[in-house]
Amino acid sequence: MNRYxxxxxxLAAVDCIIFGFDGQQLKILLIQRGFDxxxxxxxxxxxxxxxxxxxxxxxSCILKELTGLEGVYLxxxxxxxxxxxxxxxxxxxxxxxxxINIHDYETQISDDYHAEWFPVNKFPKLIFDHNDMVNxxxxxxxxxxxxxxxxxxxxxxxxxxxxxQGLYEGIYNTQxxxxxxxxxxxxxxxxxxxxxxxxxxxRKGAFFYKINKKAFRQNYLQKDFFxxxx
Amino acid sequence: MNRYxxxxxxLAAVDCIIFGFDGQQLKILLIQRGFDxxxxxxxxxxxxxxxxxxxxxxxSCILKELTGLEGVYLxxxxxxxxxxxxxxxxxxxxxxxxxINIHDYETQISDDYHAEWFPVNKFPKLIFDHNDMVNxxxxxxxxxxxxxxxxxxxxxxxxxxxxxQGLYEGIYNTQxxxxxxxxxxxxxxxxxxxxxxxxxxxRKGAFFYKINKKAFRQNYLQKDFFxxxx
Numbered sequence: 001m002n003r004y005x006x007x008x009x010x011l012a013a014v015d016c017i018i019f020g021f022d023g024q025q026l027k028i029l030l031i032q033r034g035f036d037x038x039x040x041x042x043x044x045x046x047x048x049x050x051x052x053x054x055x056x057x058x059x060s061c062i063l064k065e066l067t068g069l070e071g072v073y074l075x076x077x078x079x080x081x082x083x084x085x086x087x088x089x090x091x092x093x094x095x096x097x098x099x100i101n102i103h104d105y106e107t108q109i110s111d112d113y114h115a116e117w118f119p120v121n122k123f124p125k126l127i128f129d130h131n132d133m134v135n136x137x138x139x140x141x142x143x144x145x146x147x148x149x150x151x152x153x154x155x156x157x158x159x160x161x162x163x164x165q166g167l168y169e170g171i172y173n174t175q176x177x178x179x180x181x182x183x184x185x186x187x188x189x190x191x192x193x194x195x196x197x198x199x200x201x202x203r204k205g206a207f208f209y210k211i212n213k214k215a216f217r218q219n220y221l222q223k224d225f226f227x228x229x230x
Numbered sequence: 231m232n233r234y235x236x237x238x239x240x241l242a243a244v245d246c247i248i249f250g251f252d253g254q255q256l257k258i259l260l261i262q263r264g265f266d267x268x269x270x271x272x273x274x275x276x277x278x279x280x281x282x283x284x285x286x287x288x289x290s291c292i293l294k295e296l297t298g299l300e301g302v303y304l305x306x307x308x309x310x311x312x313x314x315x316x317x318x319x320x321x322x323x324x325x326x327x328x329x330i331n332i333h334d335y336e337t338q339i340s341d342d343y344h345a346e347w348f349p350v351n352k353f354p355k356l357i358f359d360h361n362d363m364v365n366x367x368x369x370x371x372x373x374x375x376x377x378x379x380x381x382x383x384x385x386x387x388x389x390x391x392x393x394x395q396g397l398y399e400g401i402y403n404t405q406x407x408x409x410x411x412x413x414x415x416x417x418x419x420x421x422x423x424x425x426x427x428x429x430x431x432x433r434k435g436a437f438f439y440k441i442n443k444k445a446f447r448q449n450y451l452q453k454d455f456f457x458x459x460x
Contacts, residue, residue, distance in 0.1 A: 003277040003292065004265050009239035010279070012311075012322055035234050047233040049240070051320060055311040062233065076308050079324050081242075081285040090281060092242055094309050 011091040014059045015046035015130065016074065017137035018067075020102040020117060021154035023163055026170025027102065027117040028134065030126070031066055034113065037088055038127040044134070045115070046093065059096040067115045068108045072098045077137055085129045093129075097137040099154050120170050138171070145171050160198045160206035161185070189215045241321040244289040245276035245360065246304065247367035248297075250332040250347060251384035253393055256400025257332065257347040258364065260356070261296055264343065267318055268357040274364070275345070276323065289326040297345045298338045302328045307367055315359050327367040329384050350400050368401070375401050390428045390436035391415070419445045 018029035030042045045066045049058045059074050074096040081092040102117065109115055118124070120138070125131065145151055145168065154167060165181050185191065192212045197205035248259035260272045275296045279288045289304050304326040311322040332347065339345055348354070350368070355361065375381055375398065384397060395411050415421065422442045427435035 003280055003288070003295075007241055007278060007319070008281050009241055010281075011237055011239055012242065048237060049311065049322075050233055051238050051240075052313055054313065055309050055322065058233070065233075078306050079285050079309060081279070081324075083282055083284065089237070092279075092285065094311075 011086075011089055012049040012055070013046050013091050013093045014049060014055050014062060015044040015080075015093050015095050015133055016059055016063050017044055017077070017095060017097040017134055018063070018069075018072070018100065019097065019120065019137070019141060019154075020100045020105075021167050021170075022102040022117070023156060023159075024166050026120045026154075026167055028120050028123055029067065029109075029115055029117055030123060032114040032116070033127070041127050042124040043127045044095075044130045048091075049094075055094045056096075059094075063098075066113045069100075069105055070108065072100055072105070074098050077133075077140060080129055080133060082129065093133075095133050095137070097140060099141070099151065101154055101156060103156070121173060138173070141171050155211070158194060158208040158210055160201070160208060162201055162206050164209075241316075241319055242279040242285070243276050243321050243323045244279060244285050244292060245274040245310075245323050245325050245363055246289055246293050247274055247307070247325060247327040247364055248293070248299075248302070248330065249327065249350065249367070249371060249384075250330045250335070251397050251400075252332040252347070253386060253389075254396050256350045256384075256397055258350050258353055259297065259339075259345055259347055260353060262344040262346075263357070271357050272354040273357045274325075274360045278321075279324075285324045286326075289324075293328075296343045299330075299335055300338065302330055302335070304328050307363075307370060310359055310363060312359065323363075325363050325367070327370065329371070329381065331384055331386060333386070351403060368403070371401050385441070388424060388438040388440055390431070390438060392431055392436050394439075 020027045020029060029045070031045050033039055033041055033043050045062055047058065047062045047065075049055055053061065056074070056076065059076075060072075063069050063072060063074065075098065077095040077097050079092055079094050083090060085091070085093070126134070151167065151171075155164070161182055162178075164185070165176055165178065168181070169176055190212055191209040194208040194210060197207050199205040250257045250259060259275070261275050263269050263271055263273050275292055277288065277292045277295075279285055283291065286304070286306065289306075290302075293299050293302060293304065305328065307325040307327050309322055309324050313320060315321070315323070356364070381397065381401075385394070391412055392408075394415070395406055395408065398411070399406055420442055421439040424438040424440060427437050429435040
């Protein structure tokens with residue numbers, strides 16, 4: 001008997017890390033567990049993979065069952081498989097993450113399972129290794145924010161620089177200097193200033209901006225780098 | 231009974247996609263299976279995850295057992311979990327991929343298990359969904375090649391432009407125009423020409439180049455984009 005013939009079965013689960021931006025703050029969607037173990041504690045949304053479904057199907061299905069959210073693009077992140085991560089039974093977990101604009105989905109979130117948005121810098125301690133999962137997802141988000149400096153999925157069509165700064169502060173878990181942030185961001189040529197202002201945040205107001213999609217495609221989609229030279 | 235309490239166990243395996251560059255061609259390391267099912271057919275290197283190890287540990291361990299390769303950086307790719315992917319028993323597979331410089335490792339490859347390098351554009355049909363796994367790994371490789379236009383891990387310290395072109399042709403599975411490739415690549419400022427030539431490929435010879443690591447860090451590690459404005 002060796003690893004090529006020895007078949008010791010285990011449980012497979014999926015867990016979803018859902019980040020959302022409400023225009024001010026980066027948030028994370030958590031659920032209060034209604035079942036043992038750890039009933040009543042906060043956790044990511046997850047459940048066991050069933051015999052007739054793939055992990056991707058399980059993730060979409062669980063997200064829909066627990067929150068009502070449909071049509072969210074879930075990206076597979078990584079597998080958590082420490083032998084002792086679940087105290088009851090060997091379970092490996094396949095994690096997924098998503099970015100959504102909270103306002104696009106707020107009417108969909110179902111109340112049945114007590115799902116709640118928390119600021120990403122201040123949320124309850126989670127069960128098992130779920131805090132590690134959030135940390136890994138956040139690193140992935142930072143990585144994607146660096147490759148695609150403006151995160152389309154999270155932004156409303158028109159947004160202000162303070163809003164964008166709030167988003168990046170959430171992603172990088174840090175305070176950014178307003179003047180430097182503005183200067184650096186405008187120097188990318190990725191944003192187009194609109195003629196009107198948002199007056200909700202301050203009396204002076206803040207100009208609305210839109211993403212300059214043409215500049216974005218030209219400068220930041222390096223995918224084309226080598227394909228363009230055929 | 232629902233998915234939150236129903237615990238139907240399954241098997242978990244890992245499979246490794248090992249890409250190597252021998253200075254001319256991009257290759258893939260395959261193994262002739264010595265066990266059923268599909269004994270004698272070609273496959274990726276893989277095996278079942280054991281009770282006392284994580285998937286990452288299983289992957290490193292399997293790679294060492296089957297090829298003798300040690301110290302290879304394996305990156306988790308994605309989970310393949312179609313319910314019918316393994317005809318005998320429900321098995322989900324966590325895939326890993328690695329890029330190596332073949333010459334750095336050639337003495338390590340063990341003969342015990344019949345592992346063999348094949349050109350990435352011409353290799354035998356593989357068992358199960360292993361061809362899909364190779365395709366996904368290849369897409370990942372293309373993605374990484376675009377973000378980091380020069381693939382450090384695969385290159386010898388000094389290399390020629392024809393060598394580099396061979397590598398990119400393997401990655402993108404296409405023929406590149408030599409003049410355009412050279413022009414575009416040199417325009418990045420990422421390569422520093424050396425004073426001597428490699429005369430093995432042609433009588434005229436091809437200059438050796440090195441990677442300009444400083445320029446690479448400055449221009450292509452966009453990770454620093456927002457972190458630099460704190």
